[in-house]
Amino acid sequence: MSALRDHLRNGGPVSISSVLVVGTGLIGTSVALALREHDVTVYLADRDPGAVRLAREFGAGQEWPPAVPPAAPVDLAVIAVPPPFVADELLRLQRAGTARFYTDVASVKALPLRRAAELGCDLAGYAAGHPLAGSERSGPAAARADLFLGRPWAYCPTEETSADAVETVLGLIKLCGAEPVRVSADDHDEAVALISHAPHVTAAAVAARLADAPGVALGLAGQGVRDVTRIAASDPDLWTGILSGNALPVAEVLQAVADDLAAAAAALRRTADRGDEAMTDVVDLLKRGVAGRGRIPGKHGGPARTYTVVQVVIGDRPGELARLFQVAEETGVNIEDVRLEHAPGLPLGLAELSVQPESAATLAEALRAHGWDVPS
Amino acid sequence: MSALRDHLRNGGPVSISSVLVVGTGLIGTSVALALREHDVTVYLADRDPGAVRLAREFGAGQEWPPAVPPAAPVDLAVIAVPPPFVADELLRLQRAGTARFYTDVASVKALPLRRAAELGCDLAGYAAGHPLAGSERSGPAAARADLFLGRPWAYCPTEETSADAVETVLGLIKLCGAEPVRVSADDHDEAVALISHAPHVTAAAVAARLADAPGVALGLAGQGVRDVTRIAASDPDLWTGILSGNALPVAEVLQAVADDLAAAAAALRRTADRGDEAMTDVVDLLKRGVAGRGRIPGKHGGPARTYTVVQVVIGDRPGELARLFQVAEETGVNIEDVRLEHAPGLPLGLAELSVQPESAATLAEALRAHGWDVPS
16 A cells, blocks of 8 residues: 555665755655655754754654764755755855755756856755645645655756766655656746746736625636636745746746737727627637647646546535445446536535546446436 | 435426527536426527437437427527527517527626617516536537536626516526526626636636747646646637627736736846845735635635645555545545645555544544555
């Protein structure tokens, strides 16, 4: 049953036996927990002693500096502080001779590298990184050893980075169960602007329209607007740091989105005057949207694949979903994904079960035979 | 088990015994199916004979005009055609004396009402409506009797609408199991611009940025951008009709979103020059986003309520979710919501189970006792 642990045990040969994690927030503590699964000696530091204490209580490692300082530098220091402070921390640690190699986990990459060069850090020993894993939650209490499992982890070697530093960060990525993605710092920053930072600000802009919206409008809200605005619930302070650290690439994407939306607004105003021939720009935008959406990879990193959705009417009683999955299992049908859609105002909802197309009829029949409403 | 049928049976007194549905797409056919559950006599018409045949095969009713025409007008005609054609269809039906009362289900309301007045329709007999239910799918094959169950159904009487017409549309809404929301046509159109139409275009604009994005960017995509862009996969033709029918309200919201995003882009460009004090506008936008997101009602139409999320590492093997729900049931814990997050590239994922806060520890303990990895 412990698939996580099995996976981590099979993680391959590892040359990392001691690590210092600087910054015991969600990401830093999760890295520490993943390393502890491999019995790596992990030291923890944070400018907030409470955060270190909490991470220690979760079994993430021991306090830095330890009572008996290690005889040699640790193998790797993982700098898990906000982007603007990465380079200063790197310089401080390198001056103290703390580690053989250094990496960071900041969600922007050009800024820390530029600052590190400006400060005169040893760039040969530093391989920058960024695990693409996060949560609406934050802090060490939200950390998990499996946070990075199967997730992309970007790493950004420069011409100065030594081969050993690269090997060491690759070892870290492997120990955390993530998938390494080699990319230049500039390409990385443009990529996360496109797939994370600008979508975040756009979701906030849609949600912001609802802050003063009439109550009747909120009462008509459906699943669409809930999905579009979900990430707008995240911590503004955390995101302010991320966005300011990747300011120009994010600005470029946001400007393009703003231009498209302003053009759509203008086309709609012309439509009100002149009729549907003015809609060409809007149609074009919708079609580009379908094309872009289709490029997002599906489950397991492969191309998006189409499952057939079997819908089942369910009540709000304990155990109803359990019985439903039980029937699926007995029928030998693997449910690839499940989505619950609740009927507002009623203790009823729809479960949408994604299955292989060839299994849909079998599952629907089995569920009906067990008394479920399966709309055809 | 048949919660849907129970609910529909308890739907209260109904004075609607015969209905003509004009337009057997997703919405029209779903209305017909819901009415058939109450043994209402349902007639079906569509300019596409194939759509009528399909709807009939699903048990949605009989062809219009029937071999033996009814002696009296039907109780209600439900006009389920695209917004630009509603008023013409209303005029045609009224001239033929087809029904005692008329309603429509178009997703915009001011346009059909204005056109109906211009054409000289009998406005006393027409109560406009709009069920807030839809799907990325379309056509009669996607129809379901329970499509409207617990969903809001806006109705928009004007000063001319007779009390009997209003009562009849309220009867229809009740038969379909939906929740009536009385709202003026203008307020309705502004509301759906805010909570449906503008979010749709914005999702398309974010997704459109990915159409030409480098492959490495797509490879770094996570759940956030997937959620933001989900509705961008919908049919552009269908949406072009909706948007052009609500052009000015949508244009107003899109312009406001575009202005916010352009201001954020400008602030980020200033930040790159001058540092974080230029971020004030961005911080403000993110905070307004949190406030707006918080106003979207939660499950069962009440205020959003906070469940505790229990995370479980799961494999991709048939039956694993079934066993998980089985354990929850045995423990007496009701799972309020479930979300599967797959680890790209690995046959592993996380199930996020939302439960009442007081049940979280019980469930986690039970799952661990059965050998699951439940990160703490």
